[in-house]
Amino acid sequence: MSVIQVSGLVKNFGNFQALAGLNMSVEEGTVHGFLGPNGAGKSTTIRTLLGLLHPTAGKVRVLGKNPLQHPEILRRVGYVPGEVALWPALTGLETLNALESLRGWTVNLRRRAELIEAFDLDPSKKARDYSTGNRRKVLLVSALSADADVLILDEPTAGLDPLMEQVFMEQVQIEQQRGATVLLSSHIMSEVERLCSHVTVIKRGVAVESGRIDNLKHLSAYTVTATFPYGIPPELAVLPNATVAPPVLTVTTTHDNVSALLLHIITRSGQNISSTPATLEELFLSHYEADT
Numbered sequence: 001m002s003v004i005q006v007s008g009l010v011k012n013f014g015n016f017q018a019l020a021g022l023n024m025s026v027e028e029g030t031v032h033g034f035l036g037p038n039g040a041g042k043s044t045t046i047r048t049l050l051g052l053l054h055p056t057a058g059k060v061r062v063l064g065k066n067p068l069q070h071p072e073i074l075r076r077v078g079y080v081p082g083e084v085a086l087w088p089a090l091t092g093l094e095t096l097n098a099l100e101s102l103r104g105w106t107v108n109l110r111r112r113a114e115l116i117e118a119f120d121l122d123p124s125k126k127a128r129d130y131s132t133g134n135r136r137k138v139l140l141v142s143a144l145s146a147d148a149d150v151l152i153l154d155e156p157t158a159g160l161d162p163l164m165e166q167v168f169m170e171q172v173q174i175e176q177q178r179g180a181t182v183l184l185s186s187h188i189m190s191e192v193e194r195l196c197s198h199v200t201v202i203k204r205g206v207a208v209e210s211g212r213i214d215n216l217k218h219l220s221a222y223t224v225t226a227t228f229p230y231g232i233p234p235e236l237a238v239l240p241n242a243t244v245a246p247p248v249l250t251v252t253t254t255h256d257n258v259s260a261l262l263l264h265i266i267t268r269s270g271q272n273i274s275s276t277p278a279t280l281e282e283l284f285l286s287h288y289e290a291d292t
Contacts, residue, residue, distance in 0.1 A: 001028045003150055003181040004049065008058035011044050011205075018044040020205035021058065026198070031172065031182040033196035033213070041205040042185050043082060046154050049183075050079060063149060075105040078143035082154040082185070084135045088128035092138050095127055099142045112145035118167050132159035144171055151175060151182045157191065169195055221278045222258050225250045226270035233268045 004026035011019040019041045026032040036042050047053045049060050051067035051074060059066065065073045086095050100107050116123055119137040127135060136159045143151060151172075157165045165188070172182060172195055186192050192199065193213065200210040209216060227247050237244050239261075241252040249270075253261055258275055265273055 002026065002061075003028045003063060004032075004183060005061040006045065006049075006058070007060075009045065009048065009055055009060060010057035011041075011048060011053060012056045018205055019048075019056075019058075022202065022206055024200045024202075024207055024210065026181060026183055028181050029176065029179060030197050031176055031184055031195045033192040033199035034183055034185040034202070035187075035192065035199060036202035040202045042202060043154060044205075045202070046152055046183075046185065049152060050074060050077070075103055076149040078146045078148035078151045078180075080136075080139045080143050080151075080153045080156045082158065084132065084139060084159070086127035086130070086135050086138060089126060091126050092121060092123035092130070092134075095138050096123065096142055096145075100146075103146065105146055105148075107142075107145045108147050109145075111147070112141060115141040115144055115171065118171060119164060133161060133164065136160060137164070140168065140171075144175060147178070148180060151180055153182065154185045155187065156184070157186070157188060165191065221252050222255060223250060223252050223276045223278070224258065224261055224265070225272075225274050225276075226265045227272040228268070228270055230269065236264060236268065 002025045004024070006022055006024040009019050009022040010017070022041065022045060024034075024045070034042055034045070044053065048055055049062055049067065051071055054068065063073050063076060067074055087098070090098065096107075096112065115121075119141060121134060121137045121141060125134075127138070130138070136156070140156060143153070153172075157168050160168065169191060172184070176182060182195075184192065184196060196213060198211065199213050199216060201208050226249050228249060229247055232244055232246060232249050236242065236249055236251070239251055239253075243250040249265075251261060255277075262273065262275065
């Protein structure tokens with residue numbers, strides 16, 4: 001079942017088109033990565049899902065409902081924005097209580113205490129005395145303690161140190177095990193690869209790729225390297241996307257051609273052979289660096 005459904009979404013700001021017919025589906029119980037370069041339309045999409053923006057055309061559904069027509073559905077959504085702004089005179093705890101009141105949805109106090117400890121957050125300090133990372137922690141604690149059905153996280157680890165990034169990933173996995181569905185916008189590819197089973201790549205307001213991460217990697221390039229102590233065979237050296245640095249040959253090829261390439265290398269006495277699939281980051285870069 002689709003918990004988040006985006007169909008033909010168009011959003012114009014005057015003459016500028018931020019979204020140009022975006023389609024995206026986030027299935028129940030998944031952690032879905034939402035990737036794209038700055039200006040691709042990710043934040044516009046998220047704000048539309050939260051009912052903060054009116055679509056120019058198309059539709060969005062969150063838990064089966066239009067958030068503009070049924071804003072009460074957003075009580076079941078936990079949200080961490082990309083930009084952090086807190087009330088400077090409130091303490092961390094006062095901020096958490098204020099956010100709970102605004103949401104109109106009682107938080108899980110036991111879970112909140114666990115998160116405060118896990119993120120090493122001092123809730124007695126005022127927000128103006130927090131670092132950027134600690135302000136981010138307040139919003140993470142607020143979102144993750146709400147027992148929300150849906151979590152929409154926009155660059156949630158920006159400003160966190162590597163240790164806290166690890167804590168974040170562990171806590172998202174706990175939320176998924178609880179049954180929550182997560183839409184995660186992130187530029188940290190290791191984070192996406194570890195947490196997400198599905199991903200949508202957006203460019204210039206449209207989805208250029210969407211599906212299971214495993215399937216996207218299946219479509220991506222592979223890098224094959226081999227050593228030829230007695231000289232690199234000329235027929236291999238002239239292959240497309242071949243790099244020759246005797247005695248090492250490196251060839252970038254598609255998934256479908258890997259088996260044939262490996263056979264050629266083996267029959268020509270290649271040694272120390274390796275075949276490495278492209279990372280999600282390489283796949284991502286190939287989508288938004290092309291045609292720019």
